[in-house]
Amino acid sequence: MSDTVKPGYLVTAGASxxxxxxxxxxxxxxxxxxxxxxxxxxGIADGSWDPSLALVMASALVVMFIGLRIGDRQKRPIFxxxxxxxxxxxxxxxxxxxxxFFGIGWGMSGIxxxxxxxxxxxxxxxLLIFLAATFAGxxxxxxxxxxxxxxxxxx
Amino acid sequence: MDAFSPVSALAGGAxxxxxxxxxxxxxxxxxxxxxxxxxxxxxxxxxxxxxxFLVMMVGGAGAAALLLPxxxxxxxxxxxxxxxxxxxxxxxxxxxxxxxxxxxxxCTSGHGVCGLARLSPRSFVAxxxxxxxxxxxxxxxxxx
Numbered sequence: 001m002s003d004t005v006k007p008g009y010l011v012t013a014g015a016s017x018x019x020x021x022x023x024x025x026x027x028x029x030x031x032x033x034x035x036x037x038x039x040x041x042x043g044i045a046d047g048s049w050d051p052s053l054a055l056v057m058a059s060a061l062v063v064m065f066i067g068l069r070i071g072d073r074q075k076r077p078i079f080x081x082x083x084x085x086x087x088x089x090x091x092x093x094x095x096x097x098x099x100x101f102f103g104i105g106w107g108m109s110g111i112x113x114x115x116x117x118x119x120x121x122x123x124x125x126x127l128l129i130f131l132a133a134t135f136a137g138x139x140x141x142x143x144x145x146x147x148x149x150x151x152x153x154x155x
Numbered sequence: 156m157d158a159f160s161p162v163s164a165l166a167g168g169a170x171x172x173x174x175x176x177x178x179x180x181x182x183x184x185x186x187x188x189x190x191x192x193x194x195x196x197x198x199x200x201x202x203x204x205x206x207x208f209l210v211m212m213v214g215g216a217g218a219a220a221l222l223l224p225x226x227x228x229x230x231x232x233x234x235x236x237x238x239x240x241x242x243x244x245x246x247x248x249x250x251x252x253x254x255x256x257x258x259x260x261x262c263t264s265g266h267g268v269c270g271l272a273r274l275s276p277r278s279f280v281a282x283x284x285x286x287x288x289x290x291x292x293x294x295x296x297x298x299x
Contacts, residue, residue, distance in 0.1 A: 002201070004182075004201040004203070004204050005201075005203055005204075008181070009181070009182055009204060010203065010204055010207050012177060012178065012181035012182050013178065013182060013184075013204040013205075013207045013208045013211075014207045014208065014210075014211040015177060015211070016174045016175070016177045016178040016181070016182075016186060016208060016211075017174070017207065017208035017209060017210070017211035017212040017214075017215060018174075018211040018212065018214060018215035018218070019170050019171075019173050019174035019177065019215060020170070020171055020174035020175070020186060020188075020208075020212050020215065020264075021211065021212035021213060021214065021215030021216035021217075021218075021219070022167075022170050022215040022216065022218065022219040023167045023168065023169070023170030023171035023172075023173075023174060023215075024167065024171065024212075024216055025167070025215075025216040025219040025220055025223075025226065026163055026166050026167035026170060026219055026223065026226060027163055027164050027166070027167020027168055027170075027171070028160060028163055028164070028167070028226055029167065030216060030236065031236060032236075032237075032238055032239055033237075033239070033298065033299075036239065036293055036298045037298060039286075039289045039290050039292075039293040040290075040293045040294070040298045041290050041293075041294070042293075042294055043298075050158065050159050050160075051159060052159055052160050052161070052163075052164040053164070055161055055164035055165050055168060056164045056165075056167055056168035056171065057168065057263075057267055057268065057271075058168065059164065059165045059166075059167075059168025059169045059171075059172060060168040060169070060171040060172035060175065060268045061168075061172065061268060061271055061272050062169075062172065063168075063169050063171075063172025063173055063175075063176055064172045064175045064176050064179075064268055064269060064272035065272045066176065067172070067173075067175065067176020067177070067179055067180055067272075068176070068179065068272055068273060070176070070180055071176075071179050071180050071183075074180070076183065077179070077180060077181055077182050077183030077184075078180065078181050078182075079181050079182050080181075080182050080183040080184075081183075082183055083179070083183040084183050084184055084185065086185060086260075086270075086273075086275070086277075088260060088277060089276075089277065090277075091276060091277055091280050094258045094259065094260070095259050095260065095277055095280060095281055096259075096280065096281075096284055097255075097258060097259070098254075098255045098256065098257065098258035098259020098260065098281070099255065099259045099266075099280070099281040099282075099284035099285040099288065100255070100284060100285070100288050101251050101252075101254050101255030101258070101259070102251065102252055102255030102256050102259055102262060102285045102288075103255070103284065103285035103286070103287065103288025103289040103291075103292065104248075104251045104255070104288055104289070104292050105247075105248045105249065105250070105251025105252035105253075105255060106248075106251075106252060106263075106285065106289040106292075107288065107289035107290065107291070107292025107293045107296065108239075108240070108244065108247065108248035108251065108292055108296060109238065109239060109240070109244075109245060109248035109249070109252070110239060111238070111248070111249075111252070112188075112189075112252065112256075112262050112263040112264075113188040113189040113192050113252065113256060113262045113263075113264070114188040114212070114262070114263065114264050116249075116252070117188065117192060117209055117212060117213060118212055118213055118215075118216035119216075119236065120213045121213045121214070121216040121217035121220065122216075122217075122220070122236045124236045124237050124238050125237065125238065126238050126242050126245045127238060129242050129245050129246050129249065130238065130245045130246070130248065130249040130252075131249065132246075132249070133245070133246040133247070133248070133249025133250045133252075133253060134192070134249040134250070134252050134253035134256075135192070135193075135195075135253060136249075136250065136253060137249060137250040137251065137252060137253020137254040137255075137257065138189070138192070138193035138253040138254070138256065138257040139253075140250075140253070140254055140257075141193075141253060141254040141255070141256075141257025141258045142193075142257055144254065144257075144258055145257065145258045148258070
């Protein structure tokens with residue numbers, strides 16, 4: 001049986017997902033306008049800028065950094081044969097172009113994938129349009145990627 | 156208008172970091188939501204854990220809202236949450252998010268949290284570019 005369908009693996013995935021969703025709610029990052037108020041750096045001048053998102057990221061980073069150090073001491077993850085380190089290292093055109101596209105969509109909506117999916121718990125109007133479009137975009141992106149690179153990167 | 160909320164930001168961020176650390180130490184996986192979501196598409200050989208993660212993420216957000224209703228916009232749980240713009244605007248934004256995270260191989264979680272914590276040069280570039288592009292987009296199109 002593959003590791004990825006064993007109980008320990010699935011319970012860990014579920015617990016991680018639940019903590020992630022709770023964190024997105026507690027940090028209020030599920031609110032698109034809170035995110036937009038962070039991205040609106042013009043608000044620094046008039047006092048309407050909301051730096052909360054930077055603190056969310058900083059806090060998450062510190063905890064994850066410690067988690068990675070703990071992982072470094074293990075030969076392998078608890079419920080899997082190996083650590084799946086991202087295998088891409090090159091700063092290439094797809095990375096930069098992808099970040100530009102994502103930045104446009106994020107700036108238009110204030111929604112990135114984590115909050116977008118977590119919003120299913122609250123079902124604001126038009127959410128399913130956003131998620132369907134994201135899914136379609138991801139599907140299209142895999143073909144664009146194949147056209148840009150000799151081998152598809154699906155890490 | 157939303158106001159700066161340092162305590163909930165730090166607490167929520169710590170939960171997100173804990174979630175990412177748990178998935179790494181337990182399963183050896185990067186908690187990148189765009190990757191977990193995008194690879195629900197074939198050819199994905201390990202779809203079950205991705206579904207479990209995402210369903211529990213929605214459940215975790217909902218449960219947190221029940222426990223801490225005061226954190227929602229206007230203090231009314233998730234009831235007042237709304238998206239910006241017309242359905243067409245939202246669809247175009249979603250398309251950009253989907254295409255961009257796929258070809259850029261990550262979003263705010265994968266690059267922004269996991270990648271930066273790994274000190275990945277690719278993630279530093281990605282985060283710098285998508286933050287700058289998003290800020291520029293908001294400067295042009297506005298917040299409301």
